[in-house]
Each structure stands twice: as structure tokens, then as C-alpha cells.
Amino acid sequence: MRFFTAGESHGPKLTAIIEGLPAQMNITSEMIDKQLKRRQGGYGRGRRMQIEKDLVEISAGVRHGKTLGSPVALMVTNDDWKHWTKVMGIEPLAEDMNPEDIKRQITRPRPGHADLVGGIKYSHRDLRNVLERSSARETTMRVAIGAVAMQLLKELDIQTVAHVTEIGGIVADRATYENLSIEELREKVEASPVYCADDAAAEKMMRAIDEAKERGDTLGGVVEVVITGVPAGLGSYVHYDRKMDGKLAQAMMSINAFKGVEFGIGFEMAKRWGSEVHDEIAWSEERGYYRKSNRLGGLEGGMTTGMPIVVRGVMKPIPTLYKPLESVDIDTKEPFVATIERSDPCAVPAASVVAENVIATEIAKAIVEQYHSDTIGELAAQVDAMRAKAKEF
Numbered sequence: 001m002r003f004f005t006a007g008e009s010h011g012p013k014l015t016a017i018i019e020g021l022p023a024q025m026n027i028t029s030e031m032i033d034k035q036l037k038r039r040q041g042g043y044g045r046g047r048r049m050q051i052e053k054d055l056v057e058i059s060a061g062v063r064h065g066k067t068l069g070s071p072v073a074l075m076v077t078n079d080d081w082k083h084w085t086k087v088m089g090i091e092p093l094a095e096d097m098n099p100e101d102i103k104r105q106i107t108r109p110r111p112g113h114a115d116l117v118g119g120i121k122y123s124h125r126d127l128r129n130v131l132e133r134s135s136a137r138e139t140t141m142r143v144a145i146g147a148v149a150m151q152l153l154k155e156l157d158i159q160t161v162a163h164v165t166e167i168g169g170i171v172a173d174r175a176t177y178e179n180l181s182i183e184e185l186r187e188k189v190e191a192s193p194v195y196c197a198d199d200a201a202a203e204k205m206m207r208a209i210d211e212a213k214e215r216g217d218t219l220g221g222v223v224e225v226v227i228t229g230v231p232a233g234l235g236s237y238v239h240y241d242r243k244m245d246g247k248l249a250q251a252m253m254s255i256n257a258f259k260g261v262e263f264g265i266g267f268e269m270a271k272r273w274g275s276e277v278h279d280e281i282a283w284s285e286e287r288g289y290y291r292k293s294n295r296l297g298g299l300e301g302g303m304t305t306g307m308p309i310v311v312r313g314v315m316k317p318i319p320t321l322y323k324p325l326e327s328v329d330i331d332t333k334e335p336f337v338a339t340i341e342r343s344d345p346c347a348v349p350a351a352s353v354v355a356e357n358v359i360a361t362e363i364a365k366a367i368v369e370q371y372h373s374d375t376i377g378e379l380a381a382q383v384d385a386m387r388a389k390a391k392e393f
Contacts, residue, residue: 023069042349112319146357162356243302260314264297288391
């Protein structure tokens with residue numbers, strides 16, 4: 001299973017193609033639109049989310065609500081395109097038009113963005129050619145793909161949830177959510193404006209976001225993804241590039257503005273004795289093998305253990321500031337304050353939705369690669385067989 005995305009932030013459409021999905025899987029546009037709406041929500045979002053109402057069009061690979069086994073094509077139209085047709089037009093410029101007359105050209109790279117290095121790499125003198133693709137708008141299609149992946153996982157009795165655990169140094173109290181079921185956690189998250197399960201911390205987070213907006217500044221934070229029902233043995237200890245934690249870490253770090261990742265208790269392990277880190281193994285007739293704790297986040301030796309997968313990602317503050325940082329004009333080499341594009345004071349809640357979807361996609365990819373998957377029924381039977389094997393081992 002693999003996928004590609006295409007499209008620019010202010011271009012006409014965003015597109016994704018997913019290859020390798022099993023046939024007979026339930027897919028509707030409504031399933032995908034629900035996730036796209038969640039991505040556009042969350043306290044701290046800017047004007048772009050008021051302009052765009054992302055709705056997916058499934059244009060290939062699905063018939064009457066079921067996958068065919070052929071590649072699935074998804075498209076999301078950019079409603080704001082009508083204001084950018086001359087700036088982002090596809091066709092060559094008219095012979096009598098000077099390229100330098102195109103509006104909204106950018107020669108001042110923004111610190112913290114791909115602008116300068118991308119311009120150097122691809123020889124773009126108009127840095128808009130870089131920012132249009134490097135924009136977090138691309139995560140629209142990562143979420144659309146993830147919505148398909150989550151439907152696949154759902155049909156295998158695998159559930160996912162993501163929530164915000166920290167914004168701007170305000171940390172949610174783990175005691176408020178660590179004993180909740182995944183359904184209860186999801187219910188609390190969906191009721192929170194900042195997608196946080198700790199109501200008291202959520203109020204403080206919103207006040208901090210308001211303060212950042214007033215200052216013309218931005219805030220980052222931490223998101224956590226939890227996945228239950230994943231069978232033991234997904235991944236590999238044999239090959240470095242098939243380790244499940246390595247794949248999940250890469251997926252998390254591929255999200256715009258994410259700069260750190262950890263599993264289980266993560267970096268806290270550096271402060272503890274080994275006896276306080278590793279998860280003791282137990283067995284019962286009802287559960288089979290299980291761990292008495294889950295400090296390693298459901299992963300050992302590059303493989304899933306059957307315990308819930310717990311992975312967190314650190315998102316830096318968005319670098320586009322309404323109090324812009326200094327930069328250098330690539331044409332004149334003179335110092336200037338950086339160009340301001342639309343920005344959000346905080347996109348951590350929305351980023352938690354992206355994180356859930358990219359992690360779900362990586363789990364789905366690993367399952368499809370490890371088990372026979374021409375049809376969803378055959379795939380489900382093989383996953384169930386692996387669960388039974390692990391329990392009876």
C-alpha cells in the first residue's frame with residue numbers, strides 16, 4: 001500500500017492516489033469529510049479555515065460504496081482558487097506579459113519555513129513556488145488518506161484517537177484521562193475546543209492562545225495518538241527499515257512543523273532505572289499474553305506487542321508571525337522583515353487530527369504489507385488468525 005499527494009496551497013485542487021487497498025472495503029465521501037472537518041476545527045485557527053470548506057470527491061477505485069482493489073483517487077477543490085487564478089495559473093504566460101509583473105511574488109524568505117532552502121534547491125527566484133507546496137495545506141490530503149486508512153482499521157476492530165496534551169507549556173493532567181476507554185477519551189476530545197481531555201488545562205490553553213494572538217505570536221505543543229487492537233508482531237526485528245517504531249516516528253516527523261517524537265513514557269526513560277521502564281509480561285486464559293504496564297507504548301524490538309500503541313509528537317510554534325522576524329531579500333540582499341502569509345496563532349489541535357491520520361495510515365500500510373489483502377474479508381481473517389496465534393502461543 002502506498003500513496004501520493006499533489007497540489008499547491010492556492011492551486012485549483014488537492015489530489016491523492018492510494019494504491020494497494022483491499023477490495024470490498026466500505027468507503028464513502030462522508031467518512032472522509034468528517035475527518036477533513038475536524039482538521040479545519042480547533043481553537044486558534046485563522047481565516048483560511050473560514051474560507052475553505054473541504055469536501056472530498058472520490059473519482060476512482062470505489063463503486064457503490066465499496067473499494068474495487070484498484071487505485072483510489074481523491075480530490076479536494078480549493079474554494080479560494082478563484083482569487084488566485086492569475087497568480088497560480090497553470091498555462092504559460094502570454095507572450096506580452098512580463099513574469100515580474102505577476103502579483104504576490106515573494107523574494108523575502110520567512111525564517112522557519114522551507115522558502116530559502118527550497119528556492120536554492122530548485123532554483124526558484126519567486127519563493128512562492130516553494131511555499132505553495134511546503135504549506136501545511138498539503139495535510140488536507142494526508143487526512144483524507146488517513147480517513148480511508150482508519151476505515152480499514154475499523155473493519156479490523158482497531159481503534160484510534162488523538163488528543164492534545166500540551167500547548168505553550170500548559171500540560172494536561174494525565175490522571176484526567178489515563179483510565180478512560182478509547183471511546184470515552186474520543187468523546188471528551190471531540191467536546192473540547194482544543195481537543196484536550198483535561199477541561200481545566202483546556203481553559204488555560206485557550207487563554208494562552210488568545211494572548212499569543214494579541215501579541216502577534218504563535219504557540220506550539222504536544223499531541224498524543226493512541227491505537228488499540230493492533231495485533232502483536234506487526235513490524236520486524238530482522239530489518240532496520242521494517243521496524244514499526246521507526247516507521248511511526250518517520251510518519252509523525254513528516255507532518256509540517258513537527259520536531260520531536262516519543263513512544264510510551266518517551267524521554268522520561270532517560271531519568272529512570274531500567275526496572276522502572278520495561279513492561280513486565282503476564283498471561284491469563286482470557287487475555288493471553290499482556291504487559292502489566294505500557295511504558296514502552298506498545299512496541300518492543302521494532303514490533304507491536306498487542307498493547308495500545310502510544311506515540312506523541314512535538315509541534316513547534318508556527319513560524320509565520322504577525323510580528324515577523326528579520327530576513328534578507330534574495331534579489332537585493334538587503335535586510336527586511338519577512339513576508340506575512342495567513343497564519344494561525346496555534347494549530348496544535350488541528351495537528352492532532354493530522355497526527356492521528358498519518359499514524360493510522362502507517363499502521364494500515366504495515367498490516368496490508370504483512371498479510372494477504374486482496375479483499376477486506378481475507379485480511380480480517382488473517383489478522384484474527386494472528387490474534388489467536390498470539391493468545392495461544
